[in-house]
Amino acid sequence: MKNNIVLIGMPGSGKSTVGKILAEKTGLFFVDLDAVIENMAKKSIPQIFSEDGEPAFRDLEQKCVEEVSAQSRQVIATGGGVILREANMKALSQNGLIIFLDRPVSDILGENLSERPLLADDATRIHRLYDERIRLYRRYGKFTVENNSAPEEAAEKILDAIREVTK
Numbered sequence: 001m002k003n004n005i006v007l008i009g010m011p012g013s014g015k016s017t018v019g020k021i022l023a024e025k026t027g028l029f030f031v032d033l034d035a036v037i038e039n040m041a042k043k044s045i046p047q048i049f050s051e052d053g054e055p056a057f058r059d060l061e062q063k064c065v066e067e068v069s070a071q072s073r074q075v076i077a078t079g080g081g082v083i084l085r086e087a088n089m090k091a092l093s094q095n096g097l098i099i100f101l102d103r104p105v106s107d108i109l110g111e112n113l114s115e116r117p118l119l120a121d122d123a124t125r126i127h128r129l130y131d132e133r134i135r136l137y138r139r140y141g142k143f144t145v146e147n148n149s150a151p152e153e154a155a156e157k158i159l160d161a162i163r164e165v166t167k
């Protein structure tokens with residue numbers, strides 16, 4: 001079996017929330033890539049975007065992906081844009097089972113998205129982001145799990161899917 005469980009999906013789709021639950025259920029370490037990036041940069045994600053710009057954020061993100069992918073026994077919650085660089089997905093998939101967590105965009109729009117720089121000014125941009133990214137989430141996800149009820153249920157569905165591929 002691969003050593004890590006990796007969650008990909010749109011911003012606000014529940015990767016961090018479901019990832020934590022999954023880590024508790026499995027006893028794996030929980031790693032939130034956005035938190036790793038903030039630690040490395042010593043500033044918040046909105047600050048990195050506003051002070052350094054998105055390309056600098058993506059470079060930092062790639063560096064953190066490389067570091068985290070080298071470790072084992074983790075549930076990794078990625079940031080929604082991790083799929084934009086093929087190198088990220090290569091590193092994550094070498095030691096990890098990648099799961100696309102799919103949550104209805106209408107549900108995501110019900111969340112407070114003010115800490116997400118790509119959506120903070122205008123949350124309806126999410127429709128374009130979704131159109132641009134959906135093929136990448138589907139391409140890289142070994143399977144898709146819907147986060148359309150309670151987060152605990154999404155975590156249970158992920159565990160069921162993992163049991164299927166590892167039996």
Ligand SMILES: Nc1ncnc2c1ncn2[C@@H]1O[C@H](COP(=O)(O)OP(=O)(O)O)[C@@H](O)[C@H]1O
Pocket residue numbers: 009010011012013014015016017018077111147148149150151154
């Ligand atoms: N199934 C769900 N039901 C209700 N709220 C949810 C669900 N999944 C996620 N959320 C909420 O949506 C928000 C965004 O979730 P988060 O885990 O931060 O997403 P991501 O890490 O994918 O950006 C959080 O406030 C979280 O509590």
Ligand SMILES: O=C(O)C1=C[C@@H](OP(=O)(O)O)[C@@H](O)[C@H](O)C1
Pocket residue numbers: 009010011012015016034045078079080081082115116117118
């Ligand atoms: O979709 C994106 O490009 C991003 C998603 C964010 O993470 P979440 O998916 O946890 O919101 C964060 O990495 C950054 O704001 C960029």
Ligand SMILES: [Mg+2]
Pocket residue numbers: 015016034077078079
């Ligand atoms: Mg998150």
